Amino acid sequence: xxxxxxxxxxxxxxxxxxxxxxxxxxxxxxxxxxxxxxxxxxxxxxxxxxxxxxxxxxxxxxxxxxxxxxxxxxxxxxxxxxxxxxxxxxxxxxxxxxxxxxxxxxxxxxxxxxxxxxxxxxxxxxxxxxxxxxxxxxxxxxxxxxxxxxxxxxxxxxxxxxxxxxxxxxxxxxxxxxxxxxxxxxxxxxxxxxxxxxxxxxxxxxxxxxxxxxxxxxxxxxxxxxxxxxxxxxxxxxxxxxxxxxxxxxx
Amino acid sequence: xxxxxxxxxxxxxxxxxxxxxxxxxxxxxxxxxxxxxxxxxxxxxxxxxxxxxxxxxxxxxxxxxxxxxxxxxxxxxxxxxxxxxxxxxxxxxxxxxxxxxxxxxxxxxxxxxxxxxxxxxxxxxxxxxxxxxxxxxxxxxxxxxxxxxxxxxxxxxxxxxxxxxxxxxxxxxxxxxxxxxxxxxxxxxxxxxxxxxxxxxxxxxxxxxxxxxxxxxxxxxxxxxxxxxxxxxxxxxxxxxxxxxxxxxxxxxxxxxxxxxxxxxxxxxxxxxxxxxxxxxxxxxxxxxxxxxxxxxxxxxxxxxxxxxxxxxxxxxxxxxxxxxxxxxxxxxxxxxxxxxxxxxxxxxxxxxxxxxxxxxxxxxxxxxxxxxxxxxxxxxxxxxxxxxxxxxxxxxxxxxxxxxxxxxxxxxxxxxxxxxxxxxxxxxxxxxxxxxxxxxxxxxxxxxxxxxxxxxxxxxxxxxxxxxxxxxxxx
Numbered sequence: 001x002x003x004x005x006x007x008x009x010x011x012x013x014x015x016x017x018x019x020x021x022x023x024x025x026x027x028x029x030x031x032x033x034x035x036x037x038x039x040x041x042x043x044x045x046x047x048x049x050x051x052x053x054x055x056x057x058x059x060x061x062x063x064x065x066x067x068x069x070x071x072x073x074x075x076x077x078x079x080x081x082x083x084x085x086x087x088x089x090x091x092x093x094x095x096x097x098x099x100x101x102x103x104x105x106x107x108x109x110x111x112x113x114x115x116x117x118x119x120x121x122x123x124x125x126x127x128x129x130x131x132x133x134x135x136x137x138x139x140x141x142x143x144x145x146x147x148x149x150x151x152x153x154x155x156x157x158x159x160x161x162x163x164x165x166x167x168x169x170x171x172x173x174x175x176x177x178x179x180x181x182x183x184x185x186x187x188x189x190x191x192x193x194x195x196x197x198x199x200x201x202x203x204x205x206x207x208x209x210x211x212x213x214x215x216x217x218x219x220x221x222x223x224x225x226x227x228x229x230x231x232x233x234x235x236x237x238x239x240x241x242x243x244x245x246x247x248x249x250x251x
Numbered sequence: 252x253x254x255x256x257x258x259x260x261x262x263x264x265x266x267x268x269x270x271x272x273x274x275x276x277x278x279x280x281x282x283x284x285x286x287x288x289x290x291x292x293x294x295x296x297x298x299x300x301x302x303x304x305x306x307x308x309x310x311x312x313x314x315x316x317x318x319x320x321x322x323x324x325x326x327x328x329x330x331x332x333x334x335x336x337x338x339x340x341x342x343x344x345x346x347x348x349x350x351x352x353x354x355x356x357x358x359x360x361x362x363x364x365x366x367x368x369x370x371x372x373x374x375x376x377x378x379x380x381x382x383x384x385x386x387x388x389x390x391x392x393x394x395x396x397x398x399x400x401x402x403x404x405x406x407x408x409x410x411x412x413x414x415x416x417x418x419x420x421x422x423x424x425x426x427x428x429x430x431x432x433x434x435x436x437x438x439x440x441x442x443x444x445x446x447x448x449x450x451x452x453x454x455x456x457x458x459x460x461x462x463x464x465x466x467x468x469x470x471x472x473x474x475x476x477x478x479x480x481x482x483x484x485x486x487x488x489x490x491x492x493x494x495x496x497x498x499x500x501x502x503x504x505x506x507x508x509x510x511x512x513x514x515x516x517x518x519x520x521x522x523x524x525x526x527x528x529x530x531x532x533x534x535x536x537x538x539x540x541x542x543x544x545x546x547x548x549x550x551x552x553x554x555x556x557x558x559x560x561x562x563x564x565x566x567x568x569x570x571x572x573x574x575x576x577x578x579x580x581x582x583x584x585x586x587x588x589x590x591x592x593x594x595x596x597x598x599x600x601x602x603x604x605x606x607x608x609x610x611x612x613x614x615x616x617x618x619x620x621x622x623x624x625x626x627x628x629x630x631x632x633x634x635x636x637x638x639x640x641x642x643x644x645x646x647x648x649x650x651x652x653x654x655x656x657x658x659x660x661x662x663x664x665x666x667x668x669x670x671x672x673x674x675x676x677x678x679x680x681x682x683x684x685x686x687x688x689x690x691x692x693x694x695x696x697x698x699x700x701x702x703x704x705x706x707x708x709x710x711x712x713x714x715x716x717x718x719x720x721x722x723x724x725x726x727x
Contacts, residue, residue: 182536195453197469198537209539216473219445220525223438230397230404237405 021133021161026052026152029128031088031118034096039118041086041128042156049083049159049178050152054120054134056091056143057098066147066165067103073171080114083178089119090129090136091143133163151177256324257642259334261725263317264635266338268714270310270345271628275710277303279703284683286696296683297358297371301381304361305348308483309388311623312440313341314631315489316395319433321638322496323402333398340391344384351380360681362479365471368454379458386451393444400437403430413521414514428507431514432492435521436485442525443481450474469537473528480528484553487590487622488520490630491561494583497637498565501580502572507564516556527553530601534610543603550601554594562591578652579636585660586629593622596671611681613692614674617667624706625663632659635717643720651716658709665702669695 028042044050053070055063067087074085087099099117100106111117120128129136136145151160151174160177162170176183197213277299283289284296291299316337323329351357356373357380368378403412407426410416412434416423453466453474495507507513529546532538565587574580596618600609609615640646678685678692685692 193465193467195467195470197467197473212467212470213539215449215470216477218449219442219474219477222445223442226397226441227400227404227409227438230401231409234401234404238408241406 018161021131021150021158023157023159024131025156026131026150026158027124027127028156029088029124030121032096032121033116033118034100038121039116041152044084044086044116045152045156046154047084049154051083051085051149051174051178052088052132052152053086053147053149054088054090054129054132054145055099055102055147056089056145057094057102058091058142059102060142062147064102067099069165070149071103073166077175077178079179080112084114084116086116086118088117088128090125090134090145092119092122092125094119132158133161149174253324255331256321256329258725259331259338260317260321260638261642261721263313263334263338264638265718265722265725266342267310267314267317267631268635268710268717270306272707272710272714274303274306274310275703275707277306279700279707281683282696282699282703285685285692286700287684287693288697288700291683293683294356294358294373297360298352298356300681301358301360302349302352305384306345307623308361308479308486309341309345311627311631312392312482312486312489313337314634315436315486315493315627316392316399318493318631318634319399319437319489320395321634322429322493323399323433327402327406329402330398333395337391337395340387340394344388344391347380347387348384351377351384355380357381362475364475365454365466365468369457378454382451382454382458385447389444389447389451393441393448396437396440396444399433400441403434403437407434413518414509415518417509417514418511418518420511426509428495428509428513428517429492431509431517432488432495435517436488436492438521439481439485439488439524443478443485446474446478446481450478469535472532472535473538476528476531477525480531481524483619483623483627484524484527487627487630488557490586490627490634491557493634494561494587494630495564497634498580498583499568501577501583501637502568502574504568504572513560513564516560519556520553523549523553523556527601530606533603533606547601547603551598554598558591558594562587577636577640578647578656579633579640581652581656582629582633582636582659586626586633589629589663590622590626593618593620593626596621608677609674611679612674613670613672613678613680613695616680617670617674620670621667625660625667629659632713639717639720642724643717644723645720647716647720651712655709655713655716658705658712662702662704662706662709666699666706669699669702 026041028040030038030040033039041050041052051070051074053067055067070085074080087103089096089099096117096119100111103111103115103117105111105115132148132150134146134148136143138144146163147165149162149166150158153159160174162174166174173183175181193212195212195215196210198207199210280289280291281296281299281303284291317334320329320334355377357368357371357377358373359367359371359378359381363381363385368381372378407424407430411423411426412430414426414431417426450471453471457464457466499505499507526545526549529538529542530550532546533543565584569584596614599605600614600618636647673680673692673695676689676691676695678689678695682692
């Protein structure tokens with residue numbers, strides 16, 4: 001059902017708009033960890049960047065493959081001490097250890113120290129979900145929901161926001177940001193910039209110049225045409241001038 | 252030469268001198284704030300910075316245009332309405348600009364870099380009023396520029412006005428350097444004002460769509476600097492065009508003729524100056540890398556043709572001449588030399604490796620104040636002095652020449668040296684107060700206040716003297 005929701009939103013052309021979330025601060029929500037202690041998200045993001053995502057333990061759909069993919073991708077990175085992965089459940093009935101299984105961990109193979117699992121407390125749950133753009137709807141005792149992966153900076157602001165399964169280019173950008181590598185430019189999937197200088201091809205992750213960049217040439221080209229038009233308008237005046245000069249010379 | 256042309260040029264010059272004094276006062280107040288001599292606060296600092304920048308750019312642009320209009324009218328019938336409409340638009344634009352800055356507290360800087368106008372706006376009407384001011388000024392100036400282009404094209408074809416026949420050796424009418432440089436500069440002026448038109452339209456569309464549409468910041472920045480950088484370069488060339496006409500006569504030498512190398516250099520300048528603005532976008536990582544290289548190369552080449560030919564011409568004119576040094580000839584000669592100094596400062600900053608260090612330091616105001624305050628302003632003051640000597644009730648007293656010239660040169664030089672030292676010490680520009688790490692900025696600002704005050708005193712004396720000698724002509 002979750003897959004259906006993601007697919008439906010894609011088919012309806014509801015493109016996620018990263019710009020609505022970037023650089024916005026998330027509320028300092030509290031959650032309960034597996035040892036039953038209450039924690040603030042800020043206790044992690046104030047120390048190092050946090051990769052934050054939300055799921056729920058009884059999810060029959062996307063949560064399990066989604067978290068497995070995050071785990072697989074992070075294991076490729078090999079800089080695990082530089083950031084913290086925080087997986088929070090928005091289902092009050094969950095236990096943190098239920099989330100372990102979704103990410104492929106268990107008692108015999110517990111998550112490493114840079115993974116934190118928790119269940120969101122009631123009072124700050126709604127505000128956190130809103131701030132991250134996570135939409136949930138209860139259908140038949142289960143949640144329909146989208147998936148969001150956010151990179152949270154040390155002041156609690158969203159540095160990167162990805163809805164759905166991240167593509168290769170998105171993972172690449174995310175990891176560069178995590179390891180403080182310079183990211184010069186990337187698509188924010190914002191269709192409202194109609195004078196865009198570049199077009200981004202998400203399939204290949206490549207850029208090509210767009211007509212917005214050509215607009216820079218506009219003033220010079222218009223000037224060129226204006227000069228040509230002015231020359232044509234003033235042709236008669238020049239002929240008159242030249243004739244009078246010719247007559248003066250002959251005299 | 253019609254009486255109207257003289258009187259209207261006089262009206263332009265008096266207006267320009269008054270606005271210049273106001274704009275200097277704004278600038279000194281900003282430096283006093285940085286020197287911790289007054290406490291106007293950050294908001295008023297940026298309001299003053301916005302007003303100061305746009306007034307200075309505008310006032311010396313119209314000074315150059317007024318000079319071109321006047322010299323052209325000595326040769327051709329120049330339609331008066333272009334200058335009259337431009338004057339009305341300039342007055343209206345300045346009034347709306349000052350309302351937008353001082354009443355609605357718009358403070359985004361004179362180049363209103365996107366998206367700052369949507370944030371540093373004071374009241375919601377601030378950016379609207381500011382953009383209306385830009386639109387009024389741009390419309391009036393664009394019209395004026397087109398009128399002057401038409402005046403030249405009534406006599407010459409485009410290729411003749413660009414002196415191509417002087418390069419190829421084909422027969423054609425003799426084109427003076429004044430016509431060539433004016434034509435080249437007016438084409439550049441038209442292009443950069445059209446960039447401003449596109450820019451203002453894009454801003455208005457975004458304002459009208461109130462948050463449902465945004466512009467591409469990279470495109471907006473390119474257009475902003477195509478407008479701003481090109482305008483300040485072209486207004487300098489307008490002053491040079493008048494210099495080419497007047498300076499040899501001051502030295503008692505024959506008028507300059509357009510040789511093949513003068514024609515080539517100014518044709519090259521026409522193209523190069525349109526691409527040099529890319530050096531303002533070195534820090535914009537999204538700008539295509541090729542543009543950055545073009546920006547660097549064009550910045551190196553931009554001053555070569557115009558500056559080298561002009562400096563060579565001015566030096567050979569002065570060498571073994573019977574020059575009677577008046578304030579006009581002194582200002583022209585030293586204006587060219589300071590232009591060269593400011594140009595070197597600009598090239599140093601336009602080298603990408605240097606720009607990584609100098610970007611947004613006081614090196615930037617250092618170089619542009621050198622070739623504006625001591626270069627372009629000197630060219631226009633020289634024209635005004637020549638005008639007053641020709642048509643005023645009397646010539647300027649020699650003692651007054653010495654005092655005013657000394658005040659302008661000493662005051663101006665000390666003022667820009669404070670900026671250069673600030674740049675060398677990495678003191679940031681565009682800040683109203685300095686932190687402990689760059690507290691040298693405070694003492695340098697104090698130094699700047701002292702020297703700028705000398706310059707202001709010189710300008711007050713110049714304005715009073717000019718008005719005394721010429722105001723009678725206005726009402727005669």
